[in-house]
Amino acid sequence: MNVNSLTKVIGDYIVTLFDDSEGSEVVLSRKDLARKFGCVPSQINYVLRSRFSPEQGFLIQSQRGGHGFIRIMQLRFADCDEYAEHLEDLVGNVISEQDARKLLARLQERETITPRERLIAEVALRNQDENGRTLFDLPPYKRDTMRAELLKKILVSLAMF
Amino acid sequence: MNVNSLTKVIGDYIVTLFDDSEGSEVVLSRKDLARKFGCVPSQINYVLRSRFSPEQGFLIQSQRGGHGFIRIMQLRFADCDEYAEHLEDLVGNVISEQDARKLLARLQERETITPRERLIAEVALRNQDENGRTLFDLPPYKRDTMRAELLKKILVSLAMF
DNA sequence: AATTCTATTGACTTATTTTGACCTTGCCTT
DNA sequence: AAGGCAAGGTCAAAATAAGTCAATAGAATT
Numbered sequence: 001m002n003v004n005s006l007t008k009v010i011g012d013y014i015v016t017l018f019d020d021s022e023g024s025e026v027v028l029s030r031k032d033l034a035r036k037f038g039c040v041p042s043q044i045n046y047v048l049r050s051r052f053s054p055e056q057g058f059l060i061q062s063q064r065g066g067h068g069f070i071r072i073m074q075l076r077f078a079d080c081d082e083y084a085e086h087l088e089d090l091v092g093n094v095i096s097e098q099d100a101r102k103l104l105a106r107l108q109e110r111e112t113i114t115p116r117e118r119l120i121a122e123v124a125l126r127n128q129d130e131n132g133r134t135l136f137d138l139p140p141y142k143r144d145t146m147r148a149e150l151l152k153k154i155l156v157s158l159a160m161f
Numbered sequence: 162m163n164v165n166s167l168t169k170v171i172g173d174y175i176v177t178l179f180d181d182s183e184g185s186e187v188v189l190s191r192k193d194l195a196r197k198f199g200c201v202p203s204q205i206n207y208v209l210r211s212r213f214s215p216e217q218g219f220l221i222q223s224q225r226g227g228h229g230f231i232r233i234m235q236l237r238f239a240d241c242d243e244y245a246e247h248l249e250d251l252v253g254n255v256i257s258e259q260d261a262r263k264l265l266a267r268l269q270e271r272e273t274i275t276p277r278e279r280l281i282a283e284v285a286l287r288n289q290d291e292n293g294r295t296l297f298d299l300p301p302y303k304r305d306t307m308r309a310e311l312l313k314k315i316l317v318s319l320a321m322f
Numbered sequence: 323a324a325t326t327c328t329a330t331t332g333a334c335t336t337a338t339t340t341t342g343a344c345c346t347t348g349c350c351t352t
Numbered sequence: 353a354a355g356g357c358a359a360g361g362t363c364a365a366a367a368t369a370a371g372t373c374a375a376t377a378g379a380a381t382t
Contacts, residue, residue, distance in 0.1 A: 201332065
């Protein structure tokens with residue numbers, strides 16, 4: 001009983017391609033990849049959509065027809081200001097509890113933040129949320145904007161470090 | 162159900178999983194766990210909410226759908242309750258901005274927390290303070306108690322040495 | 323005895339992965 | 353230039369699994 005979904009396996013494989021190639025881009029063939037993992041080609045699109053989106057720091061370029069290909073490029077940032085800006089875009093003006101947690105998890109997985117840093121952030125966010133709910137009786141939308149504010153402050157402060 | 166509520170049994174079981182596993186994380190399936198203990202799946206959520214919260218030093222990451230899972234990470238040593246109590250005393254029910262900052266600085270100097278961790282804590286505290294002042298127009302005393310609460314939650318969640 | 327906190331349950335909701343049928347694009351051959 | 357073939361793209365349904373919420377039940381506290 002395999003605990004990993006095919007999507008994860010393929011996603012991990014693509015990440016190893018990045019490691020091996022040491023460049024910031026990887027080119028692959030949808031058909032071949034699908035055959036390699038014994039799945040339907042559209043599964044590859046799903047992997048790309050769910051694991052290599054611009055949100056997650058990747059850009060994808062592809063070509064159909066005879067000599068089709070899929071190119072995945074990893075975004076890089078010139079300086080910490082640019083990175084901070086990217087983070088602010090990522091969070092936006094409003095963010096749900098779930099999305100905030102997912103973002104923190106992703107950052108931790110990528111070793112942008114440590115588990116302890118993530119823990120502090122989560123505790124701070126939860127605390128604010130709880131106060132908003134119980135003390136000030138704030139509507140969900142207000143809490144979502146306040147969550148975004150706090151999360152941005154935290155992440156941007158770390159980006160500068 | 163004094164000593165052996167199902168919740169306690171399941172919580173203890175999860176703790177044994179931590180002992181058995183080498184690392185500081187455990188991955189489980191809500192459905193299987195529920196079946197193992199003959200309860201409804203949502204009971205597992207209750208166990209997690211009540212025993213494995215970030216405030217208690219755990220982080221939870223989960224995924225729905227096919228190959229769904231629940232991953233619990235333990236970020237502090239289980240037996241620091243004593244020290245945690247000490248921290249609660251240290252912070253007290255009320256703490257000024259200056260004292261909070263001094264405490265964080267001291268902890269950082271002692272290398273109990275890293276500079277980045279201190280930064281997150283300060284950002285969170287300042288953010289809460291500012292909201293309290295500008296958004297809710299809270300009196301200083303209230304802000305001092307809320308500051309103490311947040312600081313304690315953060316420090317206790319790390320429960321460090 | 324009343325209240326309040328903690329636990330249990332289940333109906334309903336949301337999210338993720340997998341699969342396949344059908345669509346679009348573009349090189350290449352005729 | 354037309355048509356064929358070889359990519360890749362889209363979309364939606366099915367399968368699977370977790371989350372939420374509120375009603376209830378049970379324990380503990382006052």
